[in-house]
Amino acid sequence: MADNWELIGKSSTSPRSNTNRAVVSTRVPKTENIIFIGSEYNYDSFWLKNMFIAAAYPFVKDRAKFRICDKVTIAYIDYGYSNAEKLAIENLKNEISSEVKEVKAIKNHSDMINIFKNDRSAYKIQDVAIFSHGLNGKITLNYNKKPDINLLKSDITNISSNSFMLTGKLYSYACRTGMSDAFSLRLTDTFRSIAEAKPDDSLAQSIADHFDIEVHAFYVRSFYGDIIRQKSKKVNNIPISQIITNSLVTKKELIPNSSIINLYDGATEALRPFEALKHRGLAESGFNILGIKSGAVGEGTNGYSLWRKTGGRALPVGATDIDGLPRSMQVFNKK
Known part of the structure; x- marks a missing residue:
């Protein structure tokens, strides 16, 4: 039988008749950005009712934070908002350039978790922003009302760790996402050092560790008082x-x-x-x-x-009622 191989250089051989080689291709996943908008019952106020909705506007306009993506999901808690206020949520789509834009009403805890889990074979999460109330160890999307719609450490571990892009980021504008939920810290307003806030035991760190992404969060309470109008003006x-x-x-x-x-x-x-x-x-x-x-x-x-009419005038900042901790958002990476 004739030799069907020919020497290529000095280190490899190749079949002379094999002209149809397999092509190895890598499918780049499409990207999804998600905005969560919590309900607002805590203040019962003309001035603050729409603070979470308004804060989402400057975020999506910031291309460094809200990067170009293939799909955008705007998920809001469907309690406590009037039809006119829901229209302001719907109009957020007009500020976004994306192939797919969806607005989803969240009625319960499962709805919220499914936003994270949804269709991850087709879309990987790129950027997430959460505008909501929060407490130590939890993001309280329906604070002070039933049903409880909280994002907890235990929820994070029930979501696939591969849900995010390698370059994924999550921004929590809720209070104290970067602080431990230790009982002793829940009413503490004065700290001698960052270590006393136990950030390594925080919800922010748990999210960063599980998904291996960059998480931006406050140690302190977040302040939304100047989002719609500047009070001092x-x-x-x-x-x-x-x-x-x-x-x-x-x-x-x-x-x-x-x-x-x-x-x-x-x-x-x-x-x-x-x-x-x-x-x-x-x-x-x-x-x-x-x-x-x-x-x-x-x-x-x-x-x-x-x-x-154009949404919030600025993003939330850290409040001034906690001493000894930075007011700026802090970055958490996988430990």
Whole structure:
């Protein structure tokens, strides 16, 4: 039989007749970015009702944080938001350029976990941002209400460790994700060192370790008070909050049944970005009787929530009510 092999160089041989070689290819997975928006019951406030929704806007506009991807999922807790407020969530899609854009309503804990688990053979998670309340050791997406929709360490281990891209990142804008859930720390507001917060035992570190990704989180409480309007701002020496309130009170009388009130009065430029969204039952505390005013009813902001047409003016920052720990977001990597 004739030799069917020929020498190539001095170290390898190849069949002379084999012209159809197998082609080795690597399929690059598509990428998915996820935004979680928690409910807001804690403050019952015209000023703060939409703080989690608004905070998502500057995040998706920041291409360093919210990188280009093939699919975007906007997942919100479907409790406590009016139709007008849900429209603000839906409109977040308009700020995003992506092949697939989905808005999903979360009704329970399983819905939330399934957002992480969904279709990971087709899409790997790239960037996640969570805008929500939080406590030591847990992200409380439906804080102060039932059902409990919390993200815990035990949930993380039930999600495939291969769910994220190798370059994946998660940003938690909830309170204290970077601090241990040790009982002794839950009411502690003064620390002598970072080590006292036990960050290695935190939810942030657990997420980083399990998925081998970069996690950005606060040791301290997060502050959302300036997301929609800057509280300290004044126009002609009048606080912006008072200007907004005066416009709302006037327009509520003129168009009492409007689901969305444009607060711009045609003259005050500081009002141009703002709207009031109808929300029956919101901030109905206090009274206004014979000129004696108290609470949100006395203020005139009851029954509506404040919205900024272009979303939040800034991302949340660390609060100042905890001493001895950095206020900035900290980065956690796999240990």
